[in-house]
Amino acid sequence: xxxxxxxxxxxxxxxxxxxxxxxxxxxxxxxxxxxxxxxxxxxxxxxxxxxxxxxxxxxxxxxxxxxxxxxxxxxxxxxxxxxxxxxxxxxxxxxxxxxxxxxxxxxxxxxxxxxxxxxxxxxxxxxxxxxxxxxxxxxxxxxxxxxxxxxxxxxxxxxxxxxxxxxxxxxxxxxxxxxxxxxxxxxxxxxxxxxxxxxxxxxxxxxxxxxxxxxxxxxxxxxxxxxxxxxxxxxxxxxxxxxxxxxxxxxxxxxxxxxxxxxxxxxxxxxxxxxxxxxxxxxxxxxxxxxxxxxxxxxxxxxxxxxx
Numbered sequence: 001x002x003x004x005x006x007x008x009x010x011x012x013x014x015x016x017x018x019x020x021x022x023x024x025x026x027x028x029x030x031x032x033x034x035x036x037x038x039x040x041x042x043x044x045x046x047x048x049x050x051x052x053x054x055x056x057x058x059x060x061x062x063x064x065x066x067x068x069x070x071x072x073x074x075x076x077x078x079x080x081x082x083x084x085x086x087x088x089x090x091x092x093x094x095x096x097x098x099x100x101x102x103x104x105x106x107x108x109x110x111x112x113x114x115x116x117x118x119x120x121x122x123x124x125x126x127x128x129x130x131x132x133x134x135x136x137x138x139x140x141x142x143x144x145x146x147x148x149x150x151x152x153x154x155x156x157x158x159x160x161x162x163x164x165x166x167x168x169x170x171x172x173x174x175x176x177x178x179x180x181x182x183x184x185x186x187x188x189x190x191x192x193x194x195x196x197x198x199x200x201x202x203x204x205x206x207x208x209x210x211x212x213x214x215x216x217x218x219x220x221x222x223x224x225x226x227x228x229x230x231x232x233x234x235x236x237x238x239x240x241x242x243x244x245x246x247x248x249x250x251x252x253x254x255x256x257x258x259x260x261x262x263x264x265x266x267x268x269x270x271x272x273x274x275x276x277x278x279x280x281x282x283x284x285x286x287x288x289x290x291x292x293x294x295x296x297x298x299x300x301x302x303x304x305x306x307x308x
């Protein structure tokens with residue numbers, strides 16, 4: 001086995017264990033030995049996405065395609081990078097190319113599911129996730145995504161069963177831990193949900209699902225701060241345009257109420273309404289810093305694994 005192959009295999013091992021930074025280090029050493037490895041560039045792109053280095057990930061995926069334009073793995077990496085950057089039409093084009101080259105790939109079906117999820121097409125996402133599980137029933141990533149989608153559509157029992165099944169064979173699977181944590185939180189078992197969030201953060205402190213789970217636990221435990229978390233979750237759900245429209249709509253309703261109250265013989269309510277609006281604005285300005293300070297204190301209690 002050549003040195004660059006050895007480094008690549010080590011990167012695969014690190015990545016499978018959630019040690020993304022170590023995987024990046026191995027891939028850089030592999031590319032140092034042979035910079036023209038398309039698969040290594042594509043794999044490095046996936047690792048960089050995990051670390052939210054999206055521009056660098058896109059460049060690595062592009063380099064992989066330059067080296068091997070007919071590589072399904074390179075198209076897959078480019079698609080996942082495009083999904084992360086919300087370039088969904090570009091992602092679909094890469095996935096269509098990848099599926100033409102490798103029609104029975106579970107990884108490509110999984111990526112389609114994540115694309116449709118980003119697009120808000122939950123039914124299509126669920127169909128592709130189930131297809132990925134059929135193509136490769138032994139890979140824990142696919143049933144974990146399916147569990148997340150089942151939870152999203154409201155079938156908590158099915159989501160919990162899938163997540164527990166994944167964790168029986170892979171107790172450190174972060175996505176399954178987060179799904180189970182959300183199931184526990186929905187059932188009112190806050191302490192158990194917190195344990196799952198802490199466990200997931202111990203495995204990968206930068207995971208994009210574990211941090212929101214911990215925040216949701218804090219929101220459930222604190223009524224005052226939790227009110228802000230639920231408000232911002234409602235506002236931010238969906239597109240940026242939707243969020244802007246909702247906020248502008250709230251302000252317009254407030255202004256219309258100020259005009260309408262005196263005209264309807266209720267001038268005494270304009271003062272309390274103005275004070276209530278000012279309190280609401282102050283709350284939405286102060287609450288985020290208090291909320292995340294509380295989450296930070298919670299995270300300080302999480303003991304990370306060696307290697308992070």
